[in-house]
Amino acid sequence: MTTAPITTAPAARRRPTGRIVLHICLIAMLLVMLYPLAWLLATSFKPADEVIASLKLLPSHFEWGNYSTALDGVNEVSVGRLLWNSLLIACGAVLGNVISCSLAAYAFARLRFRMRGPLFAFMIATIMLPHHAILIPQYIIFNQLGMVNTYWPMILPKFLATDAFFVFLIVQFMRGLPRELEEAARIDGCGPFRSFFSVILPLTRPALITTAIFTFIWTWNDFFTQLIYLFEPEKFTLTLALRSFVDASSQSAFGPMFAMSVFALLPIVLFFLAFQRFLVEGMASSGLKG
Amino acid sequence: MTATATRPPDAAPPATGGKRAAKRERQGAAWVFLSPWVLGAAVLTLLPMAVSLYLSFTDYDMFDAPRWIGFRNYTQMFTEDPRYWRSVITTLTYVVIAVPLQLLLALAVAIALKSVKRGKGFYRSAFYAPSLLGASMSIALVWRAIFNDGGSVDNLLSGMGIDIGGWINKPGWAILSVALLTIWQFGAPMVIFLAGLQQIPAELYEAAAVDGASWWRQFRSITIPMLSPVLFFNLVLQMIQAFQVFTPAFAVSAGKGGPADSTLVYTLYLYDRGFTASHMGYASAMAWALLLAIGVVTAVLFRTSRAWVFYANDNNEGAR
Numbered sequence: 001m002t003t004a005p006i007t008t009a010p011a012a013r014r015r016p017t018g019r020i021v022l023h024i025c026l027i028a029m030l031l032v033m034l035y036p037l038a039w040l041l042a043t044s045f046k047p048a049d050e051v052i053a054s055l056k057l058l059p060s061h062f063e064w065g066n067y068s069t070a071l072d073g074v075n076e077v078s079v080g081r082l083l084w085n086s087l088l089i090a091c092g093a094v095l096g097n098v099i100s101c102s103l104a105a106y107a108f109a110r111l112r113f114r115m116r117g118p119l120f121a122f123m124i125a126t127i128m129l130p131h132h133a134i135l136i137p138q139y140i141i142f143n144q145l146g147m148v149n150t151y152w153p154m155i156l157p158k159f160l161a162t163d164a165f166f167v168f169l170i171v172q173f174m175r176g177l178p179r180e181l182e183e184a185a186r187i188d189g190c191g192p193f194r195s196f197f198s199v200i201l202p203l204t205r206p207a208l209i210t211t212a213i214f215t216f217i218w219t220w221n222d223f224f225t226q227l228i229y230l231f232e233p234e235k236f237t238l239t240l241a242l243r244s245f246v247d248a249s250s251q252s253a254f255g256p257m258f259a260m261s262v263f264a265l266l267p268i269v270l271f272f273l274a275f276q277r278f279l280v281e282g283m284a285s286s287g288l289k290g
Numbered sequence: 291m292t293a294t295a296t297r298p299p300d301a302a303p304p305a306t307g308g309k310r311a312a313k314r315e316r317q318g319a320a321w322v323f324l325s326p327w328v329l330g331a332a333v334l335t336l337l338p339m340a341v342s343l344y345l346s347f348t349d350y351d352m353f354d355a356p357r358w359i360g361f362r363n364y365t366q367m368f369t370e371d372p373r374y375w376r377s378v379i380t381t382l383t384y385v386v387i388a389v390p391l392q393l394l395l396a397l398a399v400a401i402a403l404k405s406v407k408r409g410k411g412f413y414r415s416a417f418y419a420p421s422l423l424g425a426s427m428s429i430a431l432v433w434r435a436i437f438n439d440g441g442s443v444d445n446l447l448s449g450m451g452i453d454i455g456g457w458i459n460k461p462g463w464a465i466l467s468v469a470l471l472t473i474w475q476f477g478a479p480m481v482i483f484l485a486g487l488q489q490i491p492a493e494l495y496e497a498a499a500v501d502g503a504s505w506w507r508q509f510r511s512i513t514i515p516m517l518s519p520v521l522f523f524n525l526v527l528q529m530i531q532a533f534q535v536f537t538p539a540f541a542v543s544a545g546k547g548g549p550a551d552s553t554l555v556y557t558l559y560l561y562d563r564g565f566t567a568s569h570m571g572y573a574s575a576m577a578w579a580l581l582l583a584i585g586v587v588t589a590v591l592f593r594t595s596r597a598w599v600f601y602a603n604d605n606n607e608g609a610r
Contacts, residue, residue, distance in 0.1 A: 022402060023409075029399075030416055033474065037423070039442060040432045104327035113320035123327070126335055128530050128588060132560055133581040136345060136574050137338035140352070160330025167327065192319035221426045223537045224557075228565060242427045243545075254435070261428035272422055276415040279422070280481050287482030287523050 040265070044258040066255035070263065074241040075233035079263055086220060086237040086264075089154045093219040094212045096158030097166055101211060102204065104161045105170035106196050110182065126164040131224075139228060153229045154219065166211045169286050173207035174200060210282030213275045217268050238264040346575035351568045363575035374576070376551045377559040384465050384555060385532045388472040393524055396476040400483035401513070414484065418477035430471070430541030434458055437467040437542075458542050461552035468538045468553060479524040486520035487513070515600040522599045526591055533584055536561070556580060 038057055044066055046059040073079045107113070108120050142153045161167055177200065185195040201208075226240045233241075242264060245257040272279065321328075346363055348356035367374045403413055423429050436442040439456025447454055457463040490512065498508045514521075539547065539555045547554030547562070554562075556576070564573025 019406075022406065026399075026402065026406070026413055030413070033417070033420060035442075036429065036432050036436060036474075039436060040428065043435070100326040100330070103323045107320045107323035107327075111320040111323065113317045113324075116320075119324075122331070126331070128526070128584065129335070129339075130530070130534050130577070130580050130584055132534065132557060132577040133342060134335060134338035135342075135577065136564055136570050137341035138334060140341070140570075141333075141338070143352070157330060157334050159326060160334060161327035162330045162334050192323075196323070217422050218425070221422075223427050223540070224561075228561075239427045242431060245431070257431065258435075261431055265423060265426060265428045268422055268426065272415075272419055276418070280414055280418055283418070283421075283478055283481045284485035287485065287520055287527075 040258055040261060044255065044262045046255055048255055063255055066259040069256040070259035074236070074244045074260075077233050077236060077241070079238075079260070081234070082236055082238045082241050083263065085151075085235060086239065089151050089226075089237060090216045090219045092151065092155035093158045094215045096155055097161075097163055097215040098208055098212050100159050100161035101163065101166040102170055102201065102208060104167045105174055106200060108167065109171045109174035110196075110200065111192060123164050123167055126162075127168060135228075142229070148229055149232055149235060150229075151235075154222075154225055158215070163215070165286070166215070169211060169282065170204060170207045172285060173204055177203055206278065207282070209275070210278045213271055213278055214282065217271060220267060342574045342577055345571050346578045348571045349569075350571040350574075352570055353568075356571065359571070363572050364579075366572070367575055367579065373551060373554065373559060377547075377554045377556045380465055380552065380554055381533065381535070381556040384469050384472075384535060385529065387466070388469040389525070389528050389532050391469075392473045392476045392528060393479055393521070395473060396478075396480035396524070397483050397517075397521075399476070400480050400487055401509075403480075403484055404487045414481060418481050421475045421477040424471060424475040425537065427537060427541060430538045433467060433471050433538060434542050443467075458553075459549055461550040464542060464549060464553045465539075465555075468535065468542060468555075471538045472532065472535065479528060482520055482524055483517065486517050490516040518599045519601060522591070522595050526588060529587060529591070530584055533580065533587075 042057040042059065045062045045064075046066075047061065047063040050059055071079050073082060104123075108116065108123070138153070138157075139148070142148055145152075147153055147156075157163075181199050181203075182190075182195045185199050190198065221239065223239050223243075226237055227243070230236060230240060238260070242257070242260060245253060245260070345356060347358060347360055349359050349362070350356040399417060403410060403417075406413060420429075437457040438444070439459055441456065444454065444456055454460065454463060457467045494512045494516070495508055498512060503511070534557055535555050536557045539553045539558050543549075543553045543558075545558075547558050557580075560573050560576045560580070563569045563576060
């Protein structure tokens with residue numbers, strides 16, 4: 001931040017030296033921030049005796065064995081299986097959230113009905129509700145239904161629009177669409193269902209994509225829920241399998257542990273690289289308007 | 291919220307029979323669209339809240355029927371359980387360190403990025419990336435390793451002549467490493483700040499510049515007031531999230547909250563009581579205390595916000 005007390009701010013910013021200093025500061029900051037990620041990648045290739053030794057990122061030779069050990073998995077469950085389990089949960093959650101949240105959002109954003117105000121206020125309030133306040137009874141419910149140690153506790157709530165954040169996100173987006181669209185559709189004889197599927201939903205695609213990507217990443221990363229509901233190693237996700245390393249972390253397991261961590265992060269990194277525009281703009285729009 | 295809430299549902303002008311029927315049809319349609327949400331809100335939110343309130347007054351281990359013990363869990367929590375207070379203090383310490391620093395960093399970087407022309411999109415995405423990655427177990431494990439005795443941070447600091455040793459083995463320092471992981475994820479509030487900054491009309495700054503206002507004066511009199519709703523939104527959201535921190539504390543302490551309970555954050559202790567020790571009633575009481583605490587903090591923030599949050603135009607239908 002350049003402090004130019006007398007000159008006007010825009011003029012100060014146009015000075016080339018100030019601009020270069022700003023870029024240098026930002027890049028320096030980025031490098032510091034990226035260090036943990038670089039460290040993770042480097043360590044996954046390091047032989048056991050070099051893991052902790054120094055600040056140096058590059059290993060003396062690349063230890064591919066870490067990856068083959070990691071591929072064997074944990075507790076005799078292969079990485080392929082863990083990956084599949086993680087994918088199953090994440091994709092189920094995405095499907096559930098996109099369907100149920102867009103339905104609820106359409107009602108809140110575009111339809112008039114009794115109790116709309118109070119229900120909307122309640123929906124917003126649940127964004128702030130700490131998960132732990134409902135955790136134990138939810139666990140009891142799923143236990144009664146025989147769903148503990150299955151993936152249903154991770155997927156079923158998503159089909160019931162329990163992630164109010166996304167309902168809110170889609171509401172915000174739908175409110176920005178012009179009213180005339182539906183009025184035109186109504187004159188053409190469309191009921192609310194036709195206008196939803198044929199007019200509003202296609203136009204809401206950016207918000208739906210944002211919802212899908214965020215749901216995928218958050219579900220993929222979620223540790224707490226999986227920790228509580230899954231106990232059979234066969235059913236573990238990648239995130240949960242990493243936990244086994246937490247309990248017994250001898251130095252020799254470091255390389256394979258971080259190789260496994262790379263597997264667990266890879267989908268998020270790929271999603272991020274592919275969809276960063278939706279993610280950044282989705283996050284930005286959630287804090288604006290309203 | 292008030293605008294929506296106070297709108298009388300039947301205030302529409304008297305309609306003809308046909309219109310009225312159409313309106314009824316739309317009402318019915320609304321409930322169809324809303325049905326998954328209503329079911330979820332009733333069965334997975336409201337009912338569990340009520341049940342957890344009930345359980346908080348019982349002794350319950352998941353196997354035998356809950357036994358009513360009145361306020362026993364609460365009195366035990368508040369007066370006989372030093373680990374409970376330990377977890378409260380640990381969590382508050384973490385929140386008070388992590389949230390303000392994270393927001394300050396987010397605001398500073400957003401202001402810096404506002405004036406960047408080349409590569410703005412790149413910076414925005416690059417600074418945002420840790421917000422997605424940081425929630426993962428993988429990064430929590432990296433944190434544990436680089437803040438460990440002999441890890442990178444220890445090496446770097448002792449190279450500079452500062453001898454702390456491994457942060458995660460030292461009570462007092464371990465929770466700081468968790469806080470740093472949260473601060474590292476300043477990208478999400480930063481993106482929201484940046485979007486807010488871009489909505490401030492440039493004319494305001496131009497007019498101020500003509501009047502000879504300094505950078506600091508413009509910051510204080512234009513940027514902060516115009517940004518205050520966004521600042522408030524970020525503050526509330528990050529605070530609520532911070533109260534519920536779990537994964538990094540779990541990773542850093544191998545699930546135990548050590549050393550000497552110094553990373554035993556509230557939710558970790560709740561997990562320990564409920565799912566390791568099978569004291570579901572006690573854990574429910576803890577959950578309700580957390581709910582009330584977050585409610586009180588949020589209410590206080592909303593109260594004080596009247597004094598410092600400035601809404602330029604209140605004409606659009608308020609959502610919150």
